[in-house]
Amino acid sequence: MSYADSDNPYLRDPPTEFSPVDDLTPDEAEQQVEQLRAAIRDHNYLYYVDSDPLIADRVYDQLFDRLQTLEAEFDLDDPDSPTNRVGGEPVDDLDTVEHTAPMLSIAQSGDAEDVREFDKRTARLLRDSGFDPDDIGYVCEPKFDGISIELVYEDGRLTRAATRGDGAEGDDVTAQARRIRAIPQRLRGDAPDLLAVRGEVFMPKDGFREHNRQRVEDGKEPFANPRNATAGTIRQLDPSVVADRPLDCFVYDIMAYEAGDEPDDHPDTQWAERDAIEAWGFHVDELADRVDDIEGAIAYRDSLLDDRESLNYEIDGVVIKVDDTAAADALGNTARETRSAFAYKFPARTEVTTITDIVVQVGRTGRLTPVALLDPVQVGGVTVSRATLHNPGEIESLGVDVGDRVRVLRAGDVIPYIDEVVDDETGSTFAFPETCPVCDSPVDRDGPLAFCTGGLGCSAQRERAIEHYVSRGGLDIEGLGPERIAQLRAADLLDSLDDLYRLDRENLAALEGWGEKSAQNLLEEIDAASEPPLDAFLTALSIPEVGGATATALAWEFGDLDALIDADTDALEAVDDVGPIVAETIRDFFDNPENRDAIDALLDAGVDPQPVEGADAGDELDGLTFVFTGSLAVSRDDGQSLVEAHGANATGSVSGNTDYLVAGDNAGQRKQDDADDNDVPILTERDFAELLADYGIDWPPSE
Template identity: 40%
Template sequence: MAQKSAKNRHEELKSIIAKHDHAYHVLDKPIISDFEYDQLFTELLKLEATEEGLDLTDSPSQRVGAKPLEVFSKVAHRVPMLSLANSYSPEDIFDFDERIKKFLKTDKEIEYFCELKFDGLSMELVYENGNLVRALTRGDGTVGEDVTQNIKTIKSIPLKLGKGAPEVLEVRGEVLMFKEDFARLNENQQENGQQTFANPRNAAAGSMRQLDPRITASRPLKFFAYALGHTEGITFKTQENIQETFAEYGIPTALKSAPDLVQVAKGPQEVVDFYHRIEKVRPKLPFDIDGVVIKVNSLRLQDDLGLVARSPRWATAAKFKPEQATTVVEDINVQVGRTGALTPVAIMTPVKVGGVTVTNATLHNQDEIDRKDVRIGDTVVIQRAGDVIPEVVSVVLEKRPKNSKPFTIPSKCPACGSEVEKLEGEVVTRCVNPLCIAQVKESLKHFVARRAMNIDKVGDRLIETLVDAQLLTKFSDFYRLTKEDILSLDRQGDKSAENIISSIDKSKTPPLARFIFALGIRFVGEQTGKLLADHFVTIEKFLEASEEELLQVPEIGPKVAKSIIEWTSNKRLVKEVHEMIKLGVNITNPVRSTEGSLSGMSFLITGTLPVKRDDAKDIIEKNGGKILGSVSSKLNFLVVGDDPGSKVDKAQSLGVKIISWDELQKML
């Protein structure tokens, strides 16, 4: 291809792909199929690999794959990023309005632009001649950190603004993580023995401050723009006009994505009405907010009003009352989980937070205790948001008892007295005794869970009682229980005992995948259980598998294989499996259809589909397909729904075919 022709086609491809990225990630209205998009992206990558002298600065290929940085460089903001004055009472909005009128010496109603106060990480995007050249964190307001490579991994942020872009446009907004994505991220962190995040804001900030952009690319981050920094070659009349222009350039804004969450209000009463309306819908929002922001809509009036110290006189934040309270840590108990993880829990003087009485709050691990310096006897601030487990926010040091001592997780397991250890690369301390009574109880609770053996009439409290009565110490004991055993316990009647025994009997024909999951092998979740069942077909072959054989299973790496080998090498645990089989447990493995339209093909789902994800997986498996847990060269198809993550980029780099839900339906 001639050099000029290659450059023209490259520019054309960049423009086309940017258009489709905007339609997909911002407007949620894809124009072409995933297959067609994939072909365009592949052509782009081939051009960049074979042709020299192409401009890659705004290429979609630059969103991932950059080399890790050694340190973030510091860069000064051309216009300081100011802080807003805060209030926690809607009545203060009337006072704010009075101050504005008094300063402007007017009795006329002031028009205000009202928007959400996102609870994320403040960010400034710098566009020069339409190209994204820099992204800076807020820092101290004057100097921020350069996180350009990381910000490029957020696909909803355009790398180029297109025709008519001003010479300089500094866009300010918030990087955040949706609640649902946050929950999934924490599940993955927990499964891998890594530090979990306290809340979506911390997760977003931690993800954005990764020196390796590939880690940031794997995190489901979003961006909403709401303010201006420095500009050259463009003027605005109102705050609303700023957001309208951002949206025209393809930059995500609440005004475009959720117009009912933004309002131009005339006078303070309309602002207060907006405040109360947002407060009501706050729990239903997919992301965290902590209030609303009110700005004088006219930029001319903003200039007249100027600043007060380091805050704009023309704007204020009306925060919602935080779901926090102050209480005293009466004790710190260390709980032992199913995998031996020791979790410190603060036992506190009961206090109401958000309408719920709270007595316990997790302290996560020793690192977290050291960071916050929480001690027995401390007065602490705790918070609770929705159904999230309460957590200690901070310690009120002025009220600390003089004789207080730092708390350290014990060197011996509080449940069984065995030595504990902290493995390299993990943040949790663990009891390594598999016979630990606390681990036994938690393992038994996991065993009966709905997604495992599904013994639905046996709850946590009954398991505690049975273990304490020495009627239950291991998995096989469930199948030795009799009606008389149940009746020997307090508060158990004839009908209840029959239901419990019947529930246990119904669990005797588990699918192999669920049975493997129920065993509670570390790092072996539901999906891994399915992969192992598909590969080994019988429980005997699974128990006899070598590490080399395990590594042949899709998605099974050295860490998971080692964990499985440690479990299957334990004669006592393997004996348990054989005991259950002797007691009537018949482990089934429904043969995957070899005649189904998806037979021999592997699939992975990313994004939101028109049906529930579990239902989609069932459809694929019933038609002979296999579900994998991550993108690899062994994957045949990536099924992409709305708002997909970084799996798309990885699939493209590996040549994995990308299809939509409609295309999957056609295959069926």
């Protein structure tokens, strides 16, 4: 059954030339709004569920824009309107809600003998309950690697969505679920009075690749795998973030069904449930199948394993469910698991995988680093979805391109890298860009390395430069980590270095999570950094090849900023620790008009560098994020200072953006659990020392 009547003008070959809004009466506008809503719901279903759209994307956008305009002009807002899938006010936190029925786990194994044992146990229990096991088959379906969700509908309308949580209660994510186009806000056909279904929210592989590409291009860390990306999205407090990310949802189970006076009148088999779920407008997976016996289920799993790589979503096994719902109810549950289903897992992917994309990342000094995005693969017990290709020279040496099958190893069991091309599927080598992928400035090659020549005129370099400028390796402005910098940039308060010195308390205090006190504290920190030591200022500017020691030598040699800016390469080469290459690099930095404009803007904003010795810094760890826990050879603050002094970020909690958790003695279990949940490598202090040694950094740091 369609949402729209067959004579709805916006369903097939819809007109896109509309009458002026001012010419419509309120009744005419309301009628057009109802027709547009019904048609757009059908177009969403045809596009996201049936994969058989009737109209082009451009036409859909025109219908959608018209609906938004009419709703705004005639005050016709409706929480179920398709237009409410975008935007939405952020929530302060996620409430906890009770599920309509327990969302239980199922037993699982990767061993076929365990699957056969499940079948024997099921047959024995069914006989004890008066059923003939030979008459009851199984439904098999992919085991999706996403986030379980409960969707509750009353009178056909979505009223609540919740994550699995502990099985009895979960986080209320209704606002987020409304932004996922594959989840209907209103059901199709004859829906029961109350319906609760269970599904899996996931991010398709192609959407995940494109989203990760965008994150890398924006200078952010890519998600480790689609499941992490999905989990991080569905728990976003700002629903508009969910609308911007490519989430999908398969529904596969009825949790509660009440229709009038017959609360138990629900489908009597799992397969009939699937048909009903599809008829109500949910997205169901087409790969599900019914089999007569457990050997058929095992064959189904083996066949799906062969097809795994060709699917556009991640699966990690199959779920085998007793088809007859009365028999399933008779089998009952344990405290944590249902006895009527079993997960037959796939073996973990190991070492060899496919490059799905190569993204060129722009660092704060302009260095271009190619990053290979991979189909997630297990390497040494850790899921790896990206590996650095280091530089254009490395790409040329490997002869690697998008689509090739490659072997991935981890240096020192830590850093993922591509060891070799196993299958040259393309017969080509990735063509490194000749212009910056962010600002389109020409790219300079220096041996195997490549650099963007845009300087601080390149938005990627500018954003990284701001993060470094305020870090401990720069001017050590407390209260401005990467997340807050991103917040200020999103609010159009911080686009350049000099904007730091033009922030005002009123605008800061109005931001989410801020207040008068935190705003004032930050402004005092910034004010204290308005007369930095010259060498600290030079280090903070992200001049390529200029770390703390070189900056100190330059500050002592030239005394003030103007003298340094005017120095020629001969004068620069006369400074200890500065050779011909570094001298040329420094000269190029100051000759870049964008860099000079940025420095002049800082001076105009009141920054006055002072001739005082500062601290060492570098950029060897640029782009990495560390979290420390437990006792180390030095204090955790000193450990954080060390990695930040070499260009890394150090945060207090583990997230999907964390690269490494460094766990010393008596490490906190919560952070280790968070690391496991986010596929973040956990380093012992010895592992950490070996990692730093690979970058030429000593551990523990000297006094």
